Amino acid sequence: MDKIFNYDNKFFRGLNKVVDMVILSVCWIIACIPVFTFGAASAALYDTARRVIHHDEGYVWSGFWGAFKSNFKQATKAWLVQLVIIIVLLGDIYITWIGLKAGQRWGALNVVFLIMALIVAAWTMYTSAYISRFEQKTKITLKNTFLILIANLPWTVLVILIFAVSLVLLYLLPIVIIVLPTGVALTYEWIFERIFRKLMPEEDRLREEEKDKEYRG
Template identity: 35%
Template sequence: MGSFFGLDSPLMRFLSRLADIFILNILFLICCVPVITIGASATALYTVTLKMARNEESYMVKGFWKAFKSNFKISTIVWLIMLVLGIILGLDYRITAAFTGVMGKVMQIAILIIGTFYTITMLYLFPYIARFVNDVKNSLKNALLFSILNLPYTILIAVITIAPVFLTFLTGKTLAYGLFIWLFFGFAAIAYVNSLLFRKIFAKYEPQSEDSSPEQQGAE
């Protein structure tokens, strides 16, 4: 019984990880309140969860704030770029939905294809910035390239990220439970699970003499 509740027992490790995810989720949401900071908050979240995936985390709150501040500029720039592009894609789709005939369908399909590339780029963008040092252009380019070159992982990450959103809005009951989970655990939990996959993906592009530093020069 003592070992079951010991500090190194599976139960206590699980509860400790759950507490970490709870704290991270609250930090993430607080830093997302001004919408402009969502990018920096997402990068900070993934900076910590990538370390958690490698069992390297220490001083979690301090690490979150440090990553938030150090990556604020590039994360905010790419977030605003992607936000504007997302709004444009959404508006274009709504406009073309009113078109009739073959041309309207062709335009809608084209927008959906572009939207797919947009989505998979977004899935990789902030984890990439959290792990690699690069400029805005190469961060956007490499996020897209990594997502295409690792398509099986990308599909899995997309399911892990998007499926909970659909499940949340299935019924009024799932919405109530879903909002509770998103508020206290959801964002950080998904980031952590995704980080277990990103760890394997990014390892292929890191130097062989990698010293576990979170700041690596990105591929160009």
């Protein structure tokens, strides 16, 4: 009986993780409501998922809002640039879709613009995660994340696939919104950390690897 009600056993630790995931997802949803804050919210989501959910460092609520505040300026500037591009591409997708339904040849460009929109969506995800890990000027961050996206195309395809599956899942089962953002962030962490650690000084990379070993141990 003592083992069953021991709050350090696997069941209670797993339950605590699920609760933390729900809280973090709700924080992200609230922070995204103004739309222009999406970049800062996503950077905070990634940072908190990596540090608190994955490595048990600190608390979800304070961790998220602390990261949101510290990343707000740069993440918002980067996101607004990407948002303008997304709006333009969505307009192009809509126009070409109308042309496609009308039988116009130029309507076939709809596929091209759709692919471009998915690439930009992946770019925003790379950027949010990158901002939570590195401190650089916004212009350099946007350039670096785009180059990283291109240099790691197989991973980028997986990032886009996860994004697309998440949208479909959300459409079919809206209730998953309470855990989906954190679940996606943790999945992206598995991908992005493999990429980002190649960019870190050896000392920082070894420290991160040691931290992973301690958590698994």
